[in-house]
Amino acid sequence: RKEDILQAEAAFKSAEKDYKRMKDLLTTQTVTQKQFDDAEARYISAQQTYDKLVTGLRKDEVTAIRARRDQAAAQADQLRKKVRDCYVLAPSVGTITLRAVEPGELVGLGTNLVRITYLDKVKLTIYVNEEQISKIHLGQKAAVAIDSGQKFEGKVIYKSPVAEFTPKNVQTKEERTKLVFGVKILIENPGGTLSPGIPADATVSLTDTATN
Template sequence: MSRKLVPLIILLLASLGLGWTWQRQADQNADADVLRLYGNIDIREIQLAFNGSEHLDEILVEEGARVTAGQVLARLHRERLQAAAAAAEARLAAQVQAVAALEAGTRPEEIEQARAALAAARADAQAAERTYRRIAGLAQRKLASQEQLDEARARRDAALAHVEQTRAALALAEAGPRAEDIAAARAVRDALAAELALARQALADAELKAPADGIIRDRILEPGDFATPQTPVLTLARIDPVWVRAFAPEPTLGRIRPGLPARIRTDSFPGKSYRGWVGYISPTAEFTPKTVETPDLRTRLVYRLRIPVCNPNGELRLGMPVTVEIDTTAEPLANPGDTLCHAADARP
């Protein structure tokens, strides 16, 4: 080998070594900026139960079925509930008519009838008065007995009282129902309306609906079983939102802030990542080794993190192990759910 090439070779090797060292240092710095945590997918589950007690009529879904919010999942026997609702509706309809009659007041025909009764009573009173006077004149001439006079006086007084009675009846007919009676009838109507609303709500509660989108995990009861509010019928696993439950060592807490973007990877889908963000950091340690810790033991404390993940295709499932990469140099997002999951491309 020529002696002239030795310095060139040494210079080339030194350049390669410097470049490798610089690249390694850059990689180490980049790795230092990315915090890697390991955890599992956490999905909230809902125990679905009826709001009433009755035998199950039918269950419309199987385990593993994907359901949407508001979808009917199961029904109770509804014959008694339907009959109760129909009876409440009939009672309310009758009371509504009673209130309408009171509010309408006395009919003109009834007022005319009361006036005619008053005129007849006055005519009877006038006739009784003439009879009494005639018998009184006969009694003065000893042509009528005292008993006849007393009977004539009594018929006259009765006729006059009947006139007052028919006059009061006419006044009542013209005045119409009392305001207190109308108010009481309206109160009864409102109470019956509330009873009908309760009956209809009980009938509606005979259908078990999904409160959110999700997947049926367990089918606990079967048709014919007796369902109660304390007995779940189905278990629903929510597919949105999905979280990663991870644990961060105590020394890393100073680098983690809520809202920091994260990437989530899983062995089930190699080469694919999901967008997420730091949503919750536990204020207390999950595991405290001893009451009195040495400096070495304090570094073993871990804090639970909840990292919401965009899961548009429902690929992340409960308990799935994942790797979380958090860029500690990024700026926290103000509305990470809207920024990440509602973007046009939610899968980076």
């Protein structure tokens, strides 16, 4: 800046004047050698500062400054990353249905913190026998009811191609020994009434051909 150059020029001229005066006084031994050396050092330093501002920095000095700038920028990026890493962000929208750790608890890399469930749409799995599976079709509507009496509308989105034994959570031993096919029903749940684990019954019309 122009102001910096003017200040450096004034300091240089003042140091030059002191240096010349000290040089004359040294010949008459009016000042000590140290006083002269100090004046000379100030003069040389002021001259270098002034020359740099007038002619610009040397190439190696510019390179060094740029290197320090890049290093500072890299350190700033690392600090910003550390700050970002202090926040836990959900990968998608949803509702926390399980918290695996408590606030303030120390956890390791890869530890599950919470379970996030998307409740706007939920899935219900029902099990049907071999005769029934052939009469249920993808996209078919299903009527779903829960124990409170509330009813919902869903549609069939999956039919298992492989038979399996009825899962253990089915109530009776007789039912658990049967081979069945799993059918998944997608249910609209905008109010969040349905939650994982709530028992429900589904009614699906059995037809020989698919209907929309």
